[in-house]
Amino acid sequence: MKKWQKGLVTILGASGLLLAACGNQAASSDSASDTASSETASEGLMDDGVLTVGVTAGPHEEIFNFIKDKAAEDGFEIELVVFNDYVKPNTALAEGELDINSIQTGPYLETVIADTGYEITPIFENITIPMGIYSEQYDTVDELQEGDTIAIPNTPSQEGRALLVLENAGVITLPEGLGIDATVDDIEENPLNLEFITGDPAQFIAQLPDVAAAGINSNYILDAGLSAKDLAIAMEDSEDTTWVNLVVARTENAEDPALAQLEEYYKTDEVKAFIDETFQGAVVASW
Incomplete structure (x- = not known):
């Protein structure tokens, strides 16, 4: 199985360098610390209270609508943006219009990154459309x-x-x-x-x-x-992970807590049962 390497958020490291550079002046250091903390907070994907998710029409949209309703019960708000092609969702993600997307397989993502240089990375595997x-x-x-x-x-x-x-x-x-x-x-x-x-x-x-x-x-x-x-x-063998689909985020946000929380909402027995009952083998859960 292909092991995806997740990018690491470097905000805290960057803040440390800023404080060290200003260490000779206490007032400046305090100011820099406040600024760095403010910038760190603004980087959170859920700071506006909503996770914006790009999906393609069909299985990805239906599954996320199911998850959306369940997550909303805990106050975890998901907004879906539905696409009918496979190009715009990655562009929108790279340009910050989306927080994540769920549209593509690993081989396709590799091709997109090689062709565009987008700094986007897989967060977790979700489904296979065999x-x-x-x-x-x-x-x-x-x-x-x-x-x-x-x-x-x-x-x-x-x-x-x-x-x-x-x-x-x-x-x-x-x-x-x-x-x-x-x-x-x-x-x-x-x-x-x-x-x-x-x-x-x-x-x-x-x-x-x-x-x-x-x-x-x-x-x-x-x-x-x-x-x-x-x-x-x-x-196709449902155990073959070559063509598993991925939830993808900007590399800088790969360790955002909201994404770990989303994976917990996604990878449940309830969601797997929904996939099995809704798609009757045409879509397979990856977990």
Whole structure:
């Protein structure tokens, strides 16, 4: 499992340096101490009484709405800002418009940080939205027939994810160690001579009647109002933490007490039961 390194808040250390620099003048030192204390207090995420959380529409929004109501009973106020894309939430977080966000996996976050230089960091893992192989024709992968057509996402990493699900189900064999970088061109063994086509995963729901099966991230299944349990013939291993989603904050706030409190509200048996009952396997709790 990937171990995420949290950033450390350096406010107290900075205050100490300021006091040392002014140590020759008692009055100045007192003034500097008061100023540093005031600045430290202003850094708290809950100083305004509200934690502002960016979420994508769908599972993240629904789960946080559930948590929001429970936390409010203790006076812990959460304000949700809902996004329909994966770019703006990180920009808004980096620019201070959000306190945290809950929208993304670790690999995606790494790419964002590498591309933008944003000083944002994961705080805790929350859910996984697994990749599945879905079919309207079959109930299991064992029913696949010679020459069947399988639709595979053409987006980076998602193509590899879908192929790995098929490999784990014993349908195909991929080169050892290739992992999520695998493409349909890398398939080494294909005993059923399946035909693989690639395309936009957002279109796969409409295409399900025309193919034997399709690799679809479960959020599309949820958006279409379909049941993952009814349509899935193979699913990503729920124990694989590669694609776990993360709650992310600015690095300077990584040790803020409000975030530890939020994690306690999030990681409860009650929230896990809500996830299980609401999403029926299309979303899995990470704890």
